[in-house]
Amino acid sequence: MKAIVYQEFGTAGVLQTVEQSKPTIKADQVLIKVKAFSINPMDWKIRKGEMTLMSCSNFPKHTGTDFAGIVEEIGASVSGLEIGDEVFGVVKNMMKEGVSSEYIAVTSSLVWKKPVDISFAQAASIPVVGTAAVTALEKMGDINSQTNILVNGATGGFGMFLLQLLKQKGASVTAVTSSKGAEFARKWGANSVIDYAREDVLGRKATYDIVIDLSGKMGYKNAKQIMKSKALFLNPTPRPIEIPLSFIKNLFTSKKHIIVLASPSTKYTDILLGAVKNGLNIEVNKVFSFADYKEAYQYAERGGYIGKVVVEVN
Incomplete structure (x- = not known):
């Protein structure tokens, strides 16, 4: 599978596409075929080395924290999700994990079913x-x-x-x-x-x-x-x-x-899903293709846009 990684701290220029094996899931995880992931300021703060006390300096590193996609495999102890479910979620440790891949293994407690009336890009914009x-x-x-x-x-x-x-x-x-x-x-x-x-x-x-x-x-x-x-x-x-x-x-x-230090959970996601059901607007300013990920990060880091910036995968 294709994945976006970086081998050193720096600008968006250090990001590169590599081939990696599809991840193997643990009993409490699900394998997600990623359809979209959003860009957050924390992504480039970590990538630039501003958070090394928490993110450490081990390479390679992935980028991205929240995503939307389709469940492809389910761990033995997972309940409430089925293969084929359209979902969105977040990685457990944003300092050391990333979602910038075609497939990711994620703890099932941080994965939720996507509302049918919003897009993958909108769903990926919710968690962080x-x-x-x-x-x-x-x-x-x-x-x-x-x-x-x-x-x-x-x-x-x-x-x-x-x-x-x-x-x-x-x-x-x-x-x-x-x-x-x-x-x-x-x-x-x-x-x-x-x-x-x-x-x-x-x-x-x-x-x-x-x-x-x-x-x-x-x-x-x-x-x-x-x-x-x-x-x-x-x-x-x-x-x-x-x-x-x-x-x-x-x-x-x-x-x-x-x-204000935030940690995604079902408690908060239920509140957000309730707000979405009641008409909360999720404005996606621009969607980039997976191939244009460097441009996506450069665009996001310049700021000045409304809403969220998203990268679509596959």
Whole structure:
């Protein structure tokens, strides 16, 4: 089978296609014929060597975390899935595993049946950013129409899910995005939209109960300027040093720096599947062929697009 791997840390240029044996499954795994996988910022952070404490430096490495495909084989202890099922899911350890192959062996507890009314590309877009959005929602605590929330970088994959989930909660949401993202932000539930090219959100007089920085460009230090006295700053893209430091600093300030670390599970996926059933929109910005995977990663890393970027296999 064909697989995308890399033998050293670096840009998308280090990615290469190789021939590998089809994986052998364990008793609790299923073999998936991959139809699509999505691209997430964590993919290139790992590939560039920014996460070596967790990903280690053993090569070759695969890339990609969430996928959609068709069940081809089932392990002896697996129940609830059948050969031929259309499914989506995520690898158990995103730091050391990858889905960028024609076939993958995956723990069955992290595989779910694909809704019939969405595509493989849409299904592959759900697990990582969808779980992150639900986790962020949990971190926010009790929110309602009186809760003022700023979402910075609001129309990527994470923001797409988060805005729609916040809309269900009735929160008052201000979305910071590009001019081309404004229409989507409003469609997904933002009450107001700020075009970052025309206005500096830090220069506004408005303050917020919750600020979540999906772009990774604002940072807690800057966000404090627009946070209310007992506000939360949610950080889903922390630098490794920020994880322990946030806990220490939170002991001495009422403006809390909250790290959002998400781990896909059936609990979160059930919430997301319920939202999809109720009409949650999954916008796939661009689909690349397996042969064009380098272009796909280069495109995704440039940013500025709406929704998700997906690679189709076979």
